[in-house]
Amino acid sequence: MLQHADNTETTRLKAHIDTIDQLANQASETNYFGLQDVCLLILEALNERLHNEIPAITTELDLCLQNFPVRVVEYLQNTANAAENIISLLKHPDLNIALIDDEFTLLEQTLTDDSTAQHSYTDLVTENNAYAAQHYPEIRTTANDTQTQYIEKHLSTLENYANEAAEKAQYGLQDVCLLIIDAVQTQQAEANPVELLTLLDSLPVLINHYNQDPDNATDALLAALNQPILNIALIDDEQNMLRTLLIETSTVPQALPANDNNPGLEAATHPTLPAASLELVELLVMQAHLIEKLLDEIIFNDDLSSHLESIDDELERYINVSKIAGFAGLAQLCEHVQHNTQYFHSHPDTFTPHQQQLLQTWIGHVKHYLATFTEEDAGLALITHLNDSQWPVALTPDIALKVLNHLRHTNLSAEQTALPKRTHLASDNDVSLTLPSDVNQELLGILLHELPIYTQEFSQAIHNLQQDGSAEDLNVAQRIAHTLKGSANTVGIGGIAVLTHHLEDILEAYAKAHKMPGSAAINVLIDAADCLEAMSEFLIGMSQQPPDGARQILQEILDWANQIDQSGLPDQEESTPRQPRPAAVEHTANTTATTGLGDESSSISQQTAMVRVPSEQIDTLLRMSGESLILNSQANERLRRLKAQLLAMDTQFITLQRLSDELEQLIDIQDLTGKTLSGIDQEFDSLEMDQYNELYTTSRRLVEAAFDAREMNLDARSELEHMSEVLEYQQRLVIDTQGAIMQTRLVPVASITSRLQRTLRQTCRLTGKNSELSLSGEQLMIDGDVLNAMIDPLMHILRNAVDHGLESEAERLAAGKPSVGLINLEFDREGNNILVRCRDDGRGLDFAAIRNTAEQRGVIQQDQDVSEEELKRFILRPNFSTRTESTQTSGRGVGMNAVHFQVVSLGGSLNLYSQHGKGLTIELRMPLPISRSHALLAMAGTYRVAITSKGLKQILYAVADDFSSVGGEQILHMEGIDYPVISLNRLLHVAENRKKNQRHSAVLLIEHDEKTSAVLLDSIADSLELVIKDFGHYLKKIPGYIGAAIMGDGAVAPVLDMPALLRLSAQSTSAYVEPAEIIDPRALLSKVLIVDDSLSQRRSLEQLLSDAGFAVHIARDGIEAIELLTEVTPDIILTDLEMPRMNGIELTAHLRTQAQIKNLPIIMITSRTTQKHHKLAEDAGVDFYLVKPVREDDLLSKIQYLLQKRNQ
Amino acid sequence: MLLEYPTVERELFELNTQDPTVKPLATSFNSTEDHLNPDISDESVLGFRVGNLRFLLAANIFCEIVDQNKVSPLPNVQPWFSGVLNLRGDIVPIIDLHILLADGSTPLKNRHLLAIDKGKKTVAFWIDGYPQMLSPHFTSASAPDDLPDVLRQAITDYSRQDQHLWLTLSLDKLFKALSVHTVQDKD
The missing domain is CATH 2.40.50.180 (CheA-289, Domain 4)
Incomplete structure (x- = not known):
């Protein structure tokens, strides 16, 4: 996208350069040296832009450049002021042509001289009607070609205006625009293009003027419409009707952004007026009342002096409060009034009832100003009043002008003063990274996940800015700062929220002024980006210490922000910040750091370092450990067989040993019988010496071998024993490994209890019942997946318990029960199951109603004998609900059958134990993996x-x-x-x-x-x-x-x-009729689409709404939402305002044009608080505009309201 | 026992996607078709035959012929679900597409088990003969009339090469179509 935008801009710039280059050449050929100089100057300026790769030019400049050839033609035709017009383009601030005034004058003179010198000649040519054809054909052609283009461009601009006007119900303006478009299209061929263009040029100004001051500009608009060149023949009646329409439909006070066809995005960059500032304004109003009272009480007697003194004191206080609240202009005016009262104090004789009246009127104006300070003409009356000659100390005109600027500037700076208000001094607390004690672990997890990505992107964008980055980098950086601010505020990490808040303001100021931060500002921004990265590293546990010197960096950022607040953006190369730049943040851990952060860092460091790994990896580990276990048991199996074989071998060896023993004996006996096998040696008697023959020797060896073999077998068996031990040890180890891996998936039940409590509270509020949730077994550690899967059924169970289980307060009291219902949730482990018991002290199951429904549905016959046990199972059957459609409030969940469906599909089981009038116990058994x-x-x-x-x-x-x-x-x-x-x-x-x-x-x-x-x-x-x-x-x-x-x-x-x-x-x-089709109970839930670019915001909304019983779909921006809408039609859409690609307003506007979904309720949730945004959103067709932070109940009740309204 | 799989045979069918110069199937393959395209490139596709139907798979998908003696049948499941098999520690379901054809023909004697893909995504099919490599040049075709509904839902494309109709099979779609009938219908 970015690349693409850049390209078109570059192409556009190059086109301008080409045109002007041609003009320059032709001017030099025809001796218009002044014109040539002008062209060359513009060329130089444009080429420099191209060279520096900042092709983006403002639409205004673009228009001027487009019109330049027309101006040249005018100049050539000797039109009055043509030279002046050309010079005025040179002075265009965006061109940045560095000429002193004298040089401009000289150039203008040259232009005029050139023109005069050739006047006679030109006259002659003109008279011969060959001016265009002969001497200046190229100029004419170039100009003519572009003229047609420019007219087209003007028409498209006008069309945009018409569309915008239509969107804002400014039907008069819309009519005017359409009339002109129509007229231009028909008259284009005949009309004098220069005249036409001049008229068209003037229109945006007129329209803008109309938007600001409709009463006065209406006539001008009508006059334009009546220009003969347009040839729009309006009769008087039509004229009057249009005038009335123009005046009546001029309800939009704010100016339409000139020439901008993207009002949403433009508006989105405007600052906010947060609640904190509003409080300060209220404070100022209260203080004004006090002063007014004091003024009323003035009695012209001896106490006058002391009275004036107290007024003086009050004013002093008022000045301070005004300054704190960011109303610098008001403070200045108060100071001025204070001078007057001081004068009265020292000259009590000059203070007359007339002067009292003067002061009273003044304070009245102040109050009026405070009520209307966001409006364009705010404070004008105040200033005018102070110009009254009755004031002893007069307000000089130049001071008045300055103050007026401040008064209006205040409007902006007051809006910019967001939560927390911009201070001047950064405190350690402002950079604290301590997590709140009740931090939402899930949201924290998400933030920690996105934080490094965002901080890195932010750094990248800032570094890009340093190296001749584009406005897009500025926008990226600003958007990231905004997102991080939101996320950090949601989670409660003050350090990041404060820093990004001020960063956003600075970046926003630059973006709004279409300026790039200078090197000094960039340096501070880079430090801040580094600091953010270091903070992120610390939070995710990559470094041991929070960044050193974060406070200094915040201080610098604050200095910049305050400076911008007070005196706007620094010009060109900004002055160095008021305080010397301290060293950049140390990225590496600094063990000797002993700042004020020391204590708190140690407390955070006690959290063990965490590693975030993808769950797939854990699954792989688990699978692999399972694999090892299988291999181990296979090895064990082999070993067992081997042992058995060796044992069998052992018996064989024993047999062998026995047999060889027998053989030996046999040979011995044979010897004794004297039958020697050898007759070689007869000298000795057999008793004198053993006569060993071969047989004897062999048998002896056989005996020994058999014995050895058995010994070896025994050795082998003992080896195998050892091996068996090793394998057993390995098995234990693998089982332990598996356990350890499983441990990584374990989370305490307590991690979901806050959500359960919240659901209960919400349901109580929606149903108007009172109940308390007590939990036990929260410390139980169970598999995270199982726990997550259980949340949904548990929420349903809780909602059902409150909605259907608990009686109303009156009924409870009548039944002798405490007015507050008690719901008990018990978590326990039972074998390889998690057992959850939810017990309420309500009315128990209504068997009569169940039977009734079953009969109605034809599941049982009227006279069929069905036990309560069986009836109980009925309510768990699919599509079985005792509730009628009308009582099923949308967004409050589904019946018990749906819970059962979910539980069973997760492999669990659900049992009900009901005691009439005493309550229902629901028992959930969920298998652990x-x-x-x-x-x-x-x-x-x-x-x-x-x-x-x-x-x-x-x-x-x-x-x-x-x-x-x-x-x-x-x-x-x-x-x-x-x-x-x-x-x-x-x-x-x-x-x-x-x-x-x-x-x-x-x-x-x-x-x-x-x-x-x-x-x-x-x-x-x-x-x-x-x-x-x-x-x-x-x-x-x-x-x-x-x-x-x-x-x-x-x-x-x-x-x-x-x-x-x-x-x-x-x-x-089963004896009972089974419903033919099982409908997924989730399909019955109301669908809500959440569109937000911040992951954490999305998740927190998603959690809130799915907990409230909605089926939630999410999209990251308008484009994604539209893609999703082709598949899913939600019942309601919640959208953020600012988002990449397509913002919330554009999305809303788009949806309102789609026939099928144009009535879809849309709620906008944004941090933008100004009326302007509110108005834009409402005009686009948003049903509710909610400002962050949104109260959950508020949001839910608004959703409920819209859904009900829609269903009607 | 776990490691006893027909190593040699398996290697023949492993398509080495890392090295484009290796053309594993071109020479060592015992194709059911007489001719083999000598110019097998990375883009070539793998085809197998079940009954009178021919199916196509992307060539970069890992395939191997596995030992059919290791099939463990499961009771109480649909007949097309022949059972499971342990392939290097992964439980691989075995699908008999022949039963889905429901054309009354009896499967050939020389059937092989073709395991497709790796890891948890592995699935095995009974195929007739051996799989074959095909050049990627097909002409488009339309679905045959007699294709059973379950299969029709699993086919993403029909194409023709050398008089034969080839069906591009999507495993995801096949199992989605099959998922409604995992348990045996009771009589």
Whole structure:
């Protein structure tokens, strides 16, 4: 976008340069040296701009340049004042041509001389009607070409005016513009282009004038309309009607930005008038009343002197207050009046009732001024009054002028004085980065996330500015400062809010004046950008200390801001700031820093350094640790087999050893029988020496080998034992690792309690009931994802509890209950589940109403016998609500069925326990993410399946006697309780392949939907630890399955979700009619679209509204909102004012033109407080204009109001 | 056991996207079609056949033929869901598109399991024969009349090359269309 804008601007500038270059050449050829000089000067100025890469020129200058050829033609035609007009362009401030007055005069003289010198010649040519064709053809052509373009341009400008006028209901002005456009288009061919252009040139001025002072400018506008060149034949009646229309519809007091077709953006850069300033104004008014009273009380007696003295004192006070409030002009006037009263004091004889009257009138004017200081002519009466000759000390005209400027300047500076008011001295508190004790962790998280990005962008923009940046950089920097200010204020980080606030003001002042900050200002801005970055680094824990010298930097920024407030932007190269520049912020941690920040920094540093990592990374770690666990168990499995093999080997070795022993004995016996195998040596008797033959030796070796082999086997086994230990240790380590990784996902329940409390308070306010929420188990740490998923159902439960559970105060008192309802929320951990109990002391479930609805819906028959237990389940069924449509206030949430839907879709369960007149307890069980679980491995037919402890109450080994058959259904009777029985095979629709009468080996008691069923298993194959995985990206969830696990042998076993399987099976056999289609209950919620460019603002609104029971959609700016609107049609839109690409006003204006959604309620939430913005927004079609900070109740009630109005 | 997958075969089908000079399938591939385009570029696409339908996948998608003996079937699911398989620690669902064709034809004996994509996004299909590389030159075509509805929802484009109609398959859309029927219908 930026690049594109730059390009068009550059092209435009180049076009100007080309035209003027041609003119210069032609002027030199025809001896118009003065004209040539002028052209060259302009060329130089423009080329310099091009060279410096600041192609952006103001629209005004653009227009002047466009008209330049026309001026030249006028000059050539010897039109009066033509030379003057040309010179006036040279003096255009934006061209920045450095000539002294004398030089200008000289140039003008040259122009006139040139013209005179050639006069006779030109005259001659003109007379011959060949002026254009012969001697100045090029000039004429160039001028003519451009003239047509300029007329086109004027027409488009006029069209913009017409549109703007239409938007502002200035129908008279709109008519005038359209008439002129029409006339020009028809007359263009015939009319004298110079005359036409002159007229068109004058129009923007007239229109602006009309906008400021309609009464006087109406005639001028009509006169323009009556110009013969336009040939608009208006009859008197028409003329009068238009005049009336012009005067009557001139309701817009503020000027339309001249030649700007983007009123929203232009207006958006104007400052605000915050609440704090308004308070100061009120204070001034009160003080004025006091002075007035004092003046009234003046009695002309001896006390006059003391009376005048007290008035003098009051005035002194008034001067101070005026100064503090930023009313410098008023202060000056008061000082002037004080001089007068002092004069009266010293000359009491001059003080007559007439003078008293004078003072009384004056204070009346002051009050009037305070009431109207935002208006254009504010303070004029005040000044005029002080010019009265009755005042002993007169107000000299030049002082009056200065004061008047200040009075008007005050209007601006007072508006600029935002929260907190601009002080002169920066305090340590102003740069404090201490977080408020009740900081909203979520918002803080978001801020910390966006802070480094924004500060970096800000620095970049400022650095760009330093290197010949464009106005766009200035805007970027200003927008970031604005956003950061908002975010920091929302979170409560004062240091950043204060700094960015003043930065925004400075940048805004420059942007408004279309000026680039000079080097001194840039240096301060760079320091501030560095300081912001350092603050950001400290906050996100990258550095140990808050930035050193932040206070000095804020001080410099303050000095600049104050200087701009008081005397406007410094001219050209600004004077150096009043205070010497201290060293820039130290980026690195400075351990010796002992500023006033020392204490507070240490308190913050106690927060451990945090690292923000993407949650995906945690998931990857978790997955990898799970993988390690699987590999470990596979290794263990191998080890187990290896051990078994070695054990078997050991037995073999023992056998081998025994056999070789036997062999040895046999050989020995053979020896003793004398049958020696060798007959070589006969000298010794066998007793004298053992005769070893080969067989003997071999057998001995065999025995030894067998023995050794067994020894080695034992060694190997002990090695394996060690290995087993190592593996076991590794397993523990991996489990610990997994636990540690899981820990990173844990958050305390307490982190959501404030939201729950808020929901309750809001619902109470909306329903007019009184209740208290007590919580227990807030310190419980649970998985962040689970907790987040639980917020929505919990909110619904709380809203329902207040809305339907609790009785009205009168009913409660009549029932002998305390007037304030009590809602108790209890968090607990139960196995691998989070158990939440919400107990209210209201009226409990209305079974009659439920039955009634069920009958109406044809779910049950009128005479059907249905227990309360069953009725209770009805309200959890999809699309079942006892409420009628009309009582369902929009934006207040959905029924219990929706809660149940959400809970079940998250894998949890919901139980209701109602006591009539005493209250309802809702029990939520949400599973924690299981990655590792103990499971039973069972066979269902040929399938090997794993069963986790989910819902598992007990494992039994039942005998045949425990089973009985009732009405064809098998029942398990255990300890006095009957359980319905179903086999696992039947649940899984797997063929039963047991022999008849063969008993099931095991029975599982599974709890589901408030009842317990017995599930028969063929066999339990194993009991082991499993890592449960899901079925991948595409098949996330298969009903009846939790996931799958990889076994030790590498095969996959599906992990069954027994309660879900039982529920699925129950559904198919249910006696009640099931609704055909399940509507996602969220579709019933009112949809709200939030459009805001600040992430933190967006999130806080999103949270507020989703907590209030809306389905929230978000967009970052107008463009994104419009894109989103093609997919989603919200019920209401909340939009910010200032946003990139398309702002809130443009968005609103656009939406109001779209037939299908033009009646969509739109609420604008902005920090802009001026009437001007308010008016713009209202004209665009905004229903409500709310100023930040918005009170939540206020916003909600406005939304409620608009939605109701829309529904009617 | 976990690491026992057919390494050699798998490598044949890994498309090395990092190195454009490697043309892995051109020479080592046992294509069902007799001719092979010698000029296989990065833009070439991967096609496979199920029954009488031919499907296209982007060539930069990771594919491998996996050992079909490792399939673990699941009870109580739709027939097209053949089960799951452990592929280097990821649970991979196996889809039998042949069942979705519902044209009564029986699948061929020499079916292979083609695993597509990596990590959690891996999905395996039973395919007839081996997958083949195709040059990216197609002419556009229209949808055949007899295409089952579920498949129709999963096809983003129809194109033609060498007399054959090729269907561009979107996995996201396929599973979206399938998601309504994950559990076996009860009789």
